[in-house]
Amino acid sequence: MAPDGPRVHVIGAGLAGLACAVALARKGRPVSVYEAAGHAGGRARSFRDARLERVIDNGSHLLLAGNRSVFRFLDHIGARDQLVGPRETRFPFLDLSDGRRWMVRAGHGLWPSWVFDPARRVPDTRARDYLSGLRLARARPDATVAEVLGDTGPLYDRFWRPLAVSALNTEAELGQARLLWPVLRETFGRGGWAARPLWAREGLSEAFVRPALKRLAHWNAEVRFGRRLKDLEVTDGRVSRLIFQDDAEQVAAEEAVVLAVPPWTASLLLPGLKAPNEFRSIINVHFRLPSAPRRIAQPLGLLGGTGEWLFVRGDVASVTISAADSLLDLPPDSMAAPVWPEVRRALGLPADTPVPPVRVIKEKRATFAQTPDQVGRRPGPRGPLRNLFLAGDWTDTGLPATIEGAVRSGHTAAKSVVALQRGS
Ligand SMILES: Cc1cc2nc3c(=O)[nH]c(=O)nc-3n(C[C@H](O)[C@H](O)[C@H](O)COP(=O)(O)OP(=O)(O)OC[C@H]3O[C@@H](n4cnc5c(N)ncnc54)[C@H](O)[C@@H]3O)c2cc1C
Structure with missing residues (x-):
């Protein structure tokens, strides 16, 4: 035509x-x-x-199965199969401050059965803590995430704060609370399946x-x-x-x-x-590993360290550091130095594994400050x-x-x- x-x-x-x-x-x-x-x-x-002698992204991008406009676009261009992710909705985490690991496993349906199961929800939280998410819907336009959810204890430290920094690329103390609501509404609000993490295969x-x-x-x-x-x-x-x-x-x-x-x-x-x-930067640190890890549950959420997410594609491990403005002026090697031991621990590599070839990409104005x-x-x-x-x-x-x-x-x-x- x-x-x-x-x-x-x-x-x-x-x-x-x-x-x-x-x-x-x-x-x-x-x-x-x-x-x-x-x-x-x-x-x-x-x-x-x-x-690195590899094709890398300027930054690892996390998408969610409930991103309906993304899927419409992918259908228009015939590329739906380019996004991959786990079969179930699950987010593995590692707290680098104490080595604790857990997996949030949200299941598929609308009924959030996972919040009633201590083995599937965030450690040290109670089912009723999750009702705090509803506060986002009623938050005043001038309220920050920390003001609305900062009193929710371990759920704040291990879920709301990391979610805010990742989704808003802005510190929880400054990011607008209300802007997080559509993220919840368009994912968990449609059922656990819609929160399934996805990323670009190639x-x-x-x-x-x-x-x-x-x-x-x-x-x-x-x-x-x-x-x-x-x-x-x-x-x-x-x-x-x-x-x-x-x-x-x-x-x-x-x-x-x-x-x-x-x-x-x-x-x-x-x-x-x-x-x-006003803008916020995102820094990605990409390492070419000695070999591709055999199996890794990803994206791996990192707490208590430098970055928030670890993605692995083939033999390249990439760490995302959001709202990273305070690190922008560091030379790439000084930035990679604290990140490598975190990656090594996350992947269970021997402590004497030397720092592999690394590429640091700084996106100074990655998004506006939300x-x-x-x-x-x-x-x-x-x-x-x-x-x-x-x-x-x-x-x-x-x-x-x-x-x-x-x-x-x-x-x-x-x-x-x-x-x-x-x-x-
Ligand atoms: C490192 C990083 C990590 C991110 N992580 C995620 C994530 O995990 N999940 C997620 O969903 N989003 C993420 N984002 C955000 C996402 O990448 C952006 O929201 C999205 O790409 C913005 O697209 P855009 O078309 O609005 O803007 P842009 O991508 O900025 O497109 C604007 C285009 O206009 C062109 N242009 C500029 N000036 C002119 C001119 N005068 N004439 C002609 N052309 C011009 C530019 O070259 C550019 O190609 C991340 C962003 C970065 C940088």
Whole structure:
């Protein structure tokens, strides 16, 4: 089917831009995607690392089976089989401060039988402690996770706090409590199956980027790399021209523009836009192990150490350190030094195993800081110009800044474009 109708110009080929472009192109809309970098994927991408001689992700990404927008996107691009995880919903943990290990095993159904079973829930907690999660639904917009849940003892230390840091990439003392509620509602609220952890089998690019680009080519959508948008020309309250570094693109009367760039770029292009302007980093430390561990229950939650999650793909072990701003200035070797003994313990490797080749990746602005104040700065999908729409994990999706949020924002923008062009 040849594309038909007014063209949609999508700026940015991160997952929000790709999801938006795919949703439109598969319906036969002409789509052009412009990406500043030489590759797609934005903050979720893979590359071959010369030191490790392996393909690694810029950061390990944890997804959940209840991420419905992610699965819709994967179905659109024919890549559902790229996500893998355990058959049951289970999260193994290791407390590095005392060596204690446990496994939260949530089962499949809606009835949370696991909270009544001491062997399946967080150690030293009681079934009634878990009711505290309901407080998130009623939390005031200005309340932090620590203010709402900080009195829940071991459940806070071993569940709520790590969940907050992972899901919000913000310290529990500062992160907005209310933003955690949709995470619970869309996972445990739909049944234990929806909280099942998943990750990309061969890497983020194989799961999301390569199949999306392939489908876009199949639907005759254009994807142009190395095209950095510098300015928007405005005529009669609508975008009429896209000004790139080296050239420009006309935007005809019925055409629409979706800005799927990070908030700092959107704010430069649209002076006066209220958008998040504080950020948190994520550091990933990737080790190439002497050999691939035979069996590891993962992702392994780490408490009392430097990072929060350990993922293993083949012979590469990767530790994620969220809200890592205090570590950003450390040289890579000083950062890897305390992490290696933690990985060694987690994997049960002999104490004299030398530090293997390591790659440290610092993503300085991994997400916006999900504090009450910053959450209040998220704009909706309608831009300040008639034919302009916004997408990205930082827009007001109602979800934390995650792949699920980015993809959902892309789908929402696509829907809004179609509604505008239909005249509704
Ligand atoms: C290390 C790390 C770990 C993470 N872990 C998780 C996790 O475990 N689970 C999870 O769900 N999420 C995780 N996230 C968050 C997730 O990666 C993001 O929410 C998601 O990738 C954001 O996608 P996006 O499309 O909104 O933005 P981006 O990926 O930032 O895409 C924006 C795109 O716009 C392009 N661009 C910028 N300026 C211009 C311009 N002027 N002209 C043209 N193009 C431009 C950029 O190059 C980029 O490709 C993590 C993020 C990081 C960095």
